[in-house]
Amino acid sequence: MAQAAISKVRAEKPRRTGEAWRAFWRTGDWWHHLLLVILLFFMFVPILMMLIISFKTVSQFDVDPFLPTFPLHPENYARAFNIVWRYIFNSFIVSGVSVIGMVVLATITAWAFARYPFPGRDILYYLILALLMIPGELTLVPSFLLVKALGLLNTRWVLILPYIAGGQVFAIFVLRSFFEGMPEELFEAARIDGASELMTFVRIAMPLASSIVGVVTIMHITSTWNDLVWPMITVNVKRLMTLTIGLYAFRNEMYTQWGSLMAGYTIASIPMIILFAFTSKLFVEGLASGALKM
Amino acid sequence: MTTASAEAPVAARTPKTETLFTRIMRYKHAYAMIATSFILLAIFNYYPAFMGLVRAFYNYDIGLEPEFIGLGNFIKLFTTDQTFIKSLGNVAIFTLWRTISAMIFPFLAAELIFGLTNPKHKFGYRLAMIVPIVVPGMVSILLWQFIYDGVNGLLNALLKAVGLVDWQRAWLGDPSVALGAVTLMGFPWVGGTNVLIYLAGLQGITNEIIDSAKIDGCTGFRRVWYIDIPLIRGQFKLIFVLSILGGLQGWGTIFVMTKGGPGTATMVPGMWLYNNAFQWNKMGYASAIGLFMFLVIMAITVINMKFIKSSDTN
Structure with missing residues (x-):
């Protein structure tokens, strides 16, 4: 997953010279990116939820079930x-x-x-x-x-x-x-x-x-x-x-x-x-x- | 020469069988090579398939002697078994949504990726689409079960956050919404595999076609509608068939999430088969459900094969 995440980050951040930016707008790619990122976010919701909760104690979960709470509990x-x-x-x-x-x-x-x-x-x-x-x-x-x-x-x-x-x-x-x-x-x-x-x-x-x-x-x-x-x-x-x-x-x-x-x-x-x-x-x-x- | 021609009519039959025999002997190593496969298939595939056909016509409870009852099981299924009849409706809804969603959403995602100009971006999104599939099916089903949880679930928490407290409920425990919840699981229904199949189809469209379409002023949504969709018909058909078969046979999801409940709200034929066989030991009755499902699946496969053939020759 780490590998995938890294290449995703890489893919979303091209070298942003002025030329690349202009192409980004002109080709209409930006709305593709927007929709794809939204889509991916929803696809990853269950996985993110799993990762966040996996570091919580029971009492942390009771206080705030879905946002990260600290300290993390790797035990x-x-x-x-x-x-x-x-x-x-x-x-x-x-x-x-x-x-x-x-x-x-x-x-x-x-x-x-x-x-x-x-x-x-x-x-x-x-x-x-x-x-x-x-x-x-x-x-x-x-x-x-x-x-x-x-x-x-x-x-x-x-x-x-x-x-x-x-x-x-x-x-x-x-x-x-x-x-x-x-x-x-x-x-x-x-x-x-x-x-x-x-x-x-x-x-x-x-x-x-x-x-x-x-x-x-x-x-x-x-x-x-x-x-x-x-x-x-x-x-x-x-x-x-x-x-x-x-x-x-x-x-x-x-x-x-x-x-x-x-x-x-x-x-x-x-x-x-x-x-x-x-x-x-x-x-x-x-x-x-x-x-x-x- | 003369003796040979004189003998030939007499021995007309023997040479043929002899050649068959000698040919069999000549290829005996080939038979040896396929033997192990066939022994395993005979035990674990052919025999059960055959018995599945036979036992469907028996009243067979474990521990009792099997009793031949002809079409008795099937008559009971379609006349008195209300749960089974209900399960047919449920599986139809479940399968219909799975098929429709698999035809639309992954295709849109594939078009979004295909439309990107930078190949590196395409690659990145493609990879990101796969990651959720790598998570074992069981884990994602259990995660969705948790999302739907009545007390601690994410869905209820989100509803609360936007002020729709009235909408909160135990999504899998409420008979009026349980089937909908199970069916709509997996939002946004993009399912990476299908995206890859559509994307492979789109990438198979030659640049000449796309360029000439562009010259004719056919771009954007018009290109998607008039060029892309017709040209990747094959992929649509594949996913259409796979989703129907997957929907009919995809009762594992329901097994884990609701076991067909509450009551019979999410009962599907596969689950009903399981209950009859492994809860109540009614093996003959369960086999009849299995045979019925086989016939439905077979019919779909045959229709589909005809369908594909006829459109490929066009």
């Missing part, structure tokens, strides 16, 4: 962290393991679909694509009964395995079209140089696909990180709760302790902000990519 963060860290850790494990499994499976499967004209390929591929049309509501109850029968309730696997299975569908779809679009000459050349199939996959296809794999990875991480309903029905021990449902429990626990509550929310936001800071380009591509247009 709210320590108290919240003691509870929230476990949920973040659990989400980290679940999203991390499932994204690795998902990417490995999806790239191999997508590669097979793209490169080998095996009998039944089209039917099997449409069978996968059909899953894109199946909403979670249809499968929610049977999936729950299934994992219950398998004895997976209240384990990490109850999240990880379905996330791998479900997450690969979209990834296979995206990666297959990417692999198919790669020029045959590339592989021809590698083969002439004596590269095996495995080598062409690992040394040529994968590096070229790294950015699309990155996009798929981030989309999967954000969707599993934010998943609410599935963990809500399959995990109810605090030790294993992921961040979304952990926060839900935390809210009930900390109700009226507004400072600590908001500090917890802030801490919960940090991992995604770090991910975004390091991968902003892929992140944006993932959010607004043409890949979304089916």
Whole structure:
């Protein structure tokens, strides 16, 4: 967030030579800036509110709930962290393991679909694509009964395995079209140089696909990180709760302790902000990519 | 040569199956490569989807034997289940607003950013638009719940500050406004993702088009109306479809904020499915709601695909 804030400040303050100012008025940019700043202010209201309250004690909140009060109380963060860290850790494990499994499976499967004209390929591929049309509501109850029968309730696997299975569908779809679009000459050349199939996959296809794999990875991480309903029905021990449902429990626990509550929310936001800071380009591509247009 | 041609009619059928078999054998590594994916999909996706279709026609309470009742669940849903019928109206309102707002406000924000002359400014605003999305969905829902809080909420504090004390209320606890509050959450409804999609569309319009429009005196709002909107039709369609599907399936928000309450004021089908399945163990009935939602979503997807195809060929 800091990075974003800095570049925002930078963006709003160009070098103000007289020329730049005149251009600013002449082009009519000023009213764009005015409206955008108002818009952004409203967008950031909940976040600002969270940050301000997170430094308040209960009595400070009672006196003045929404404006900053001094002294600040960073110990709210320590108290919240003691509870929230476990949920973040659990989400980290679940999203991390499932994204690795998902990417490995999806790239191999997508590669097979793209490169080998095996009998039944089209039917099997449409069978996968059909899953894109199946909403979670249809499968929610049977999936729950299934994992219950398998004895997976209240384990990490109850999240990880379905996330791998479900997450690969979209990834296979995206990666297959990417692999198919790669020029045959590339592989021809590698083969002439004596590269095996495995080598062409690992040394040529994968590096070229790294950015699309990155996009798929981030989309999967954000969707599993934010998943609410599935963990809500399959995990109810605090030790294993992921961040979304952990926060839900935390809210009930900390109700009226507004400072600590908001500090917890802030801490919960940090991992995604770090991910975004390091991968902003892929992140944006993932959010607004043409890949979304089916 | 002669023997081969003499044998050919006799063996006419076998070579074909043989080639299929040999082809399968030739590509056995490809099957091995996709096998793990399919095993997982079979267990966690195909089987539940299939069972979802089947169980919808059963009376199936956990602990009891499933009993086939044909369309019984569906008849009950549409005739006697007042809560379900009400939930359809609620989800329609919820989805309608989400779709309309996603078509208007993010587009206006994207136009404002697109209209800036300085590319650095454009970049800066684009980045700033993303930051709120990075905050986990759960956190923003919980923050909005707090904004609507009857005692300590920000909204009531603001109303008090401008002298509208009479308007203060527990926004999520008052049946007459709860649905409105849940629906209007997320003001100013700009939602960074959609802005990025519109912006990507606008940036795809070539300079030649914009320059020639300028020469013809088509600038400002006229350009937005006659050039931009028609040219980014694709983005509008995408967001239209995504918002409808998101609205129908977006009951997580309602789950956290109100659980469908107070009473049934904010009940939506997804929430009602959850209650039936996981509060009252009525798995068959819940599956019927799930199947109904699937059919609605499927219908929308199919209509949309036809729609996109027909307009792309034009």
